[in-house]
Amino acid sequence: MKGDKLLYYSLLPFAAVVIAAFILLFAVISYTSAPAIKEYGWRLFTSSAWSPSETGPKSSKYGLLAPLYGTLVSSIIAVILALPVTISTVLVIEEYAPPQTRDLIGSLIEIMAGLPTIVYGLWGLEVLAPILKVHVYSPLHQLLGFIPLFSCRPFSGYNILTAGILLAIMVLPYMVAVARDAYRSIPMTYKEAALAIGANRYEYAKIMMGMIKPGLIASALLGFGRAAGETVAVALVIGNVPLISSCLFKPGYTISSLIANQFSMAPLYPYMMNVLFTGGLILLIIGVAANSVAVIMISRSRLR
Amino acid sequence: MMDSRTIKEKAFLITIFILTLLGVTPVFYVLASVFYKGIEAFARRGLGILIKINGGILPALVGSFVLSILSTIIGVVLAFVAGLFVAEFPNSWVSKATRVASRSLLEVPTVLLGMLVYIILVVPTGHFSLLAGALALALVMLPYVMVHVEQALESVPQLYKEAGYSIGMSRAQVLFGVSVGIAKRGIASGVLMGFAKAMGETAPLLFTIGAARSSLPCSILSPGDAVPLMIFQYAQMPQEYYHDLAWAGSLVLVIAFLVVFFVVRRLVKEVRY
Amino acid sequence: MDHAIIVEKLNVWIRGNHVLKDIDLKVPQGSVTAIMGPSGSGKSTLLRSINRLVELVPGTRVKGKVMVFGRDIYSEDPYRVRKDVTMVSQTPNPFPHMSIYDNVAIGPKIHKLVKSKKELDKLVRWALEKAMLWDEVKDRLHEPPTVLSGGQQQRLCLARALALKPKILMLDEPTANIDPVNSKKIEEAIKALVRDEGITVIFVTHTPAQAVRVSDFIAFIYNGRIVEYGPSRELALNPTHELTEKFLRGEIG
Numbered sequence: 001m002k003g004d005k006l007l008y009y010s011l012l013p014f015a016a017v018v019i020a021a022f023i024l025l026f027a028v029i030s031y032t033s034a035p036a037i038k039e040y041g042w043r044l045f046t047s048s049a050w051s052p053s054e055t056g057p058k059s060s061k062y063g064l065l066a067p068l069y070g071t072l073v074s075s076i077i078a079v080i081l082a083l084p085v086t087i088s089t090v091l092v093i094e095e096y097a098p099p100q101t102r103d104l105i106g107s108l109i110e111i112m113a114g115l116p117t118i119v120y121g122l123w124g125l126e127v128l129a130p131i132l133k134v135h136v137y138s139p140l141h142q143l144l145g146f147i148p149l150f151s152c153r154p155f156s157g158y159n160i161l162t163a164g165i166l167l168a169i170m171v172l173p174y175m176v177a178v179a180r181d182a183y184r185s186i187p188m189t190y191k192e193a194a195l196a197i198g199a200n201r202y203e204y205a206k207i208m209m210g211m212i213k214p215g216l217i218a219s220a221l222l223g224f225g226r227a228a229g230e231t232v233a234v235a236l237v238i239g240n241v242p243l244i245s246s247c248l249f250k251p252g253y254t255i256s257s258l259i260a261n262q263f264s265m266a267p268l269y270p271y272m273m274n275v276l277f278t279g280g281l282i283l284l285i286i287g288v289a290a291n292s293v294a295v296i297m298i299s300r301s302r303l304r
Numbered sequence: 305m306m307d308s309r310t311i312k313e314k315a316f317l318i319t320i321f322i323l324t325l326l327g328v329t330p331v332f333y334v335l336a337s338v339f340y341k342g343i344e345a346f347a348r349r350g351l352g353i354l355i356k357i358n359g360g361i362l363p364a365l366v367g368s369f370v371l372s373i374l375s376t377i378i379g380v381v382l383a384f385v386a387g388l389f390v391a392e393f394p395n396s397w398v399s400k401a402t403r404v405a406s407r408s409l410l411e412v413p414t415v416l417l418g419m420l421v422y423i424i425l426v427v428p429t430g431h432f433s434l435l436a437g438a439l440a441l442a443l444v445m446l447p448y449v450m451v452h453v454e455q456a457l458e459s460v461p462q463l464y465k466e467a468g469y470s471i472g473m474s475r476a477q478v479l480f481g482v483s484v485g486i487a488k489r490g491i492a493s494g495v496l497m498g499f500a501k502a503m504g505e506t507a508p509l510l511f512t513i514g515a516a517r518s519s520l521p522c523s524i525l526s527p528g529d530a531v532p533l534m535i536f537q538y539a540q541m542p543q544e545y546y547h548d549l550a551w552a553g554s555l556v557l558v559i560a561f562l563v564v565f566f567v568v569r570r571l572v573k574e575v576r577y
Numbered sequence: 578m579d580h581a582i583i584v585e586k587l588n589v590w591i592r593g594n595h596v597l598k599d600i601d602l603k604v605p606q607g608s609v610t611a612i613m614g615p616s617g618s619g620k621s622t623l624l625r626s627i628n629r630l631v632e633l634v635p636g637t638r639v640k641g642k643v644m645v646f647g648r649d650i651y652s653e654d655p656y657r658v659r660k661d662v663t664m665v666s667q668t669p670n671p672f673p674h675m676s677i678y679d680n681v682a683i684g685p686k687i688h689k690l691v692k693s694k695k696e697l698d699k700l701v702r703w704a705l706e707k708a709m710l711w712d713e714v715k716d717r718l719h720e721p722p723t724v725l726s727g728g729q730q731q732r733l734c735l736a737r738a739l740a741l742k743p744k745i746l747m748l749d750e751p752t753a754n755i756d757p758v759n760s761k762k763i764e765e766a767i768k769a770l771v772r773d774e775g776i777t778v779i780f781v782t783h784t785p786a787q788a789v790r791v792s793d794f795i796a797f798i799y800n801g802r803i804v805e806y807g808p809s810r811e812l813a814l815n816p817t818h819e820l821t822e823k824f825l826r827g828e829i830g
Contacts, residue, residue, distance in 0.1 A: 395635065461670075463666065463668055463670040464670055464672060464673070465633075466630065466633070466666055466670065467666060467670040467671075467672065467734065467737075468672075469630055469633060469659060470628065470630065470659060470663055470664040470665070470666065470738065471659065471660070471663050471683070471684040471687075471737060471738060471741055472656050472657065472658075472659035472660030472661075472663065472684070472687070472688060472741065473656065473659075473687060474656045477687055481683070481687070482672060485672070485674040485675070486672070486673060486674050488674065
């Protein structure tokens with residue numbers, strides 16, 4: 001039909017721009033990081049040195065290991081903290097809360113998702129970190145200092161654990177949204193079946209969570225992806241020191257906060273821009289990989 | 305006496321209620337801090353900081369305003385039409401590719417979109433500009449708005465499209481006259497949320513707008529400032545004065561966000577980001 | 578007698594299912610034909626093949642010929658076809674985002690049937706009167722259709738179709754979802770349209786009583802085939818086929 005073809009071809013260019021934007025993103029980031037990878041090779045990923053020099057690439061030392069470590073650890077902490085809260089919130093909203101409370105919690109979660117990330121960052125910097133240091137980290141260190149995770153003295157509230165806690169708060173609403181979708185896709189008959197065999201609320205919840213396991217994995221993956229890419233909020237609370245330590249009270253760095261802090265100086269040093277883009281490439285790969293696996297999990301979790 | 309099974313159930317219920325409470329507490333805490341510290345900042349420095357250029361937040365306000373309008377125009381047009389395409393021709397391979405691309409863009413860290421625009425616009429033109437920032441923000445909001453447009457169109461019952469075809473409407477007439485008309489609330493809420501998203505983003509602006517805050521921008525091609533970026537940089541300054549400005553900026557940002565949120569809430573039942 | 582519709586060797590497959598098999602049907606101009614049969618027999622698909630709505634379902638294949646006033650509709654622009662052969666669906670579906678007036682006016686507007694606002698007003702009123710709805714809505718033409726009852730909404734859909742001045746009107750179980758009073762009004766409206774305007778009507782029904790009440794001819798369809806076709810009273814009183822007899826007795830359906 002002629003009209004249909006016309007409609008198709010007049011809308012098509014806009015869709016094509018979306019595809020082109022994504023391809024361009026990949027191309028530009030890969031292309032700009034290539035010189036750094038060529039110059040420094042594997043050292044980029046196996047060292048934590050960061051000493052830029054204006055004289056040339058040979059005298060500069062760049063390593064992304066510590067930021068990569070910080071990105072992974074802070075994001076993993078975020079997901080570990082947020083997952084139990086996610087599961088609880090979904091159960092409370094979908095099963096146990098009276099309708100009005102349910103709507104209230106739902107609205108609060110939506111507001112949480114929409115608040116600008118910089119507001120979380122400022123709050124983390126000026127409110128959360130000082131409180132955590134005095135009321136959580138110091139007691140933890142005194143009581144459980146024999147555990148390596150808490151073995152070092154918390155000199156300030158700005159460390160990997162604070163970044164992880166702040167990220168947990170920030171990714172929670174996304175994780176709830178994904179897990180809630182999965183929960184809602186459970187057909188009524190399965191719920192009835194669980195109740196029909198006499199399950200109490202704990203057993204019932206366990207059966208339901210087993211049923212949406214792929215959805216929960218997707219929720220965790222998407223939360224991880226978001227946490228890994230978060231930039232300004234983390235940059236304000238993590239301390240920005242390229243350290244690798246088993247102690248969570250030590251400051252750290254993440255790839256995105258490294259980019260945020262160093263980008264403005266990068267044009268002054270040879271290869272530094274390329275190194276930062278290599279960091280960007282890692283973030284891109286983490287983001288796309290987490291998303292792709294999550295999409296597969298979500299399609300698997302469709303129970304109807 | 306309760307048996308162990310009942311005790312387990314009770315303990316479980318108490319645990320999940322406490323965890324849920326723990327989960328939503330931060331939002332109260334954040335909002336309370338922003339309102340308390342923001343109002344305190346205005347009380348200490350005067351409402352005049354809103355309209356002061358040097359030592360005030362006017363350039364950031366103006367920049368944010370220009371950026372959100374400009375990025376909404378670029379992003380919404382693109383997202384709306386691409387969303388129409390994907391919803392109307394879901395089986396075409398271009399649609400499938402577009403879907404994959406937009407879903408991936410949704411999960412790409414926003415700082416990368418700033419880096420992309422830095423290379424394709426800032427480096428070639430040789431300077432930072434509000435336009436570059438708007439382009440980066442448009443890329444941030446594009447997938448959000450697209451998802452909403454798609455979902456709004458997909459939720460239009462087949463029944464009404466059939467009514468359109470039954471009276472001899474063409475496909476374009478059904479799409480624009482029937483589907484878009486019925487889905488307009490969902491589409492409008494998507495647009496508003498894209499706007500809110502663009503307003504609050506920081507990372508894409510780090511390398512695109514140039515943080516020029518000693519004067520007002522004279523055109524969209526000149527460098528400028530934005531409220532989130534100002535907060536990020538002022539928060540790292542040692543002086544109390546700048547921290548106050550950061551909190552004042554946060555208060556403005558949060559109020560603007562809440563206004564958009566409640567407007568959207570009136571349009572649709574559930575708000576999704 | 579001239580034929581408004583001639584269907585020849587029509588076969589339709591939907592996702593591999595052979596839904597219509599070798600359908601032959603001649604509908605005389607200015608008559609009312611009821612397509613009657615049990616659910617799932619292909620009644621709706623037959624109706625939708627005559628205005629090509631059937632193509633909206635992905636994976637549909639149509640073979641055969643449908644002639645409307647001598648034109649082979651499958652070699653024409655489907656949108657033109659649907660203007661002349663309009664259809665009212667089973668579930669009332671007035672556009673919820675338009676006023677009652679706009680629902681009726683949209684058809685003439687897009688097909689440019691009128692030149693002035695006055696002419697449009699006249700056409701809208703005519704269509705609403707023919708659908709026996711005018712008196713009930715004349716004071717609230719600019720309210721949304723959601724203020725109307727289901728039966729009124731269905732008559733609004735009838736008016737929306739009539740505003741195109743169609744040569745052929747098709748109705749897919751028009752009274753299946755509404756109350757007896759509204760059903761009666763729709764039946765009366767159909768009879769009046771044929772009598773006064775010479776419109777050719779085809780409608781789908783699964784109740785023999787309605788078929789006899791309203792139609793001149795009945796086509797009984799079973800499992801994708803037309804089992805029997807003839808004048809309504811004759812077919813209802815003396816069915817020649819065993820299946821028709823069984824259906825009329827209520828044994829299948």
